[in-house]
Amino acid sequence: MAVTTGESEPASAERAEARGSSHSADPAAPGRPEQAELAQLPQKSGDFAEAGNGAEDEDEVEPEVRQGMAPWKARRVRMVAAGVLMAAMGVILVVRLATRSSVLVVGVYGLALILCGVVIELSRNGRTRLGSWLLVVGLAAAFGMDWFVLP
Template sequence: MTSTQQGLTPRQARRVRMAIAAAAMVVMAVVLVIQLGDGSSLQSIGLYGAAFILSGAVIEMSRRGRTRLGMAVLGAGFVLVLGADWWLGGF
């Protein structure tokens, strides 16, 4: 008996990562709209706008084949944005 591991092809992995970044972009857009409706501070809105732009950059990185780097940037960027928002009193 031989065991073969079948994972995602590079193309499939790239598409999955692009989908994750797109979903994160949608979530940030919804949160940004909610923040605008609540009359939040400009600083908080700017941080969510930065996260929105970050998601778009990750999608572009994924399109160019830099999916692992893109996901690392996405994760680190969101941690920084949410941490900055918390630290500045947004939550």
């Protein structure tokens, strides 16, 4: 429910202008220099080029060139690399079990296989850098354990 005072709209606008209110109907009204300056500012991005900010023509501006691979390609590469390393860990596990049956061999290479699966899943979810670091550190630890701990 609106309350009316009985005044006409122009009279209330004049009173608001006299008080210095910012709710005036005309933003570039006389007697308000800050509003008049704001009204003269460029309103769209094309006006800035005409104002002299350095770009003479939009055709002369070169588009940005992306460095490196696209994110989807990086994910795909890491997924394939983790899959190939998973197959390699399976082959190494079979060879090591043929030469020496040990629960430690199964544990070390089993964890390496699980790690490769985790890296594939991380790559699918967009965590490619984390997956890459985890793959490198985890496989280095697996080969280190094979060298130093396993008999």
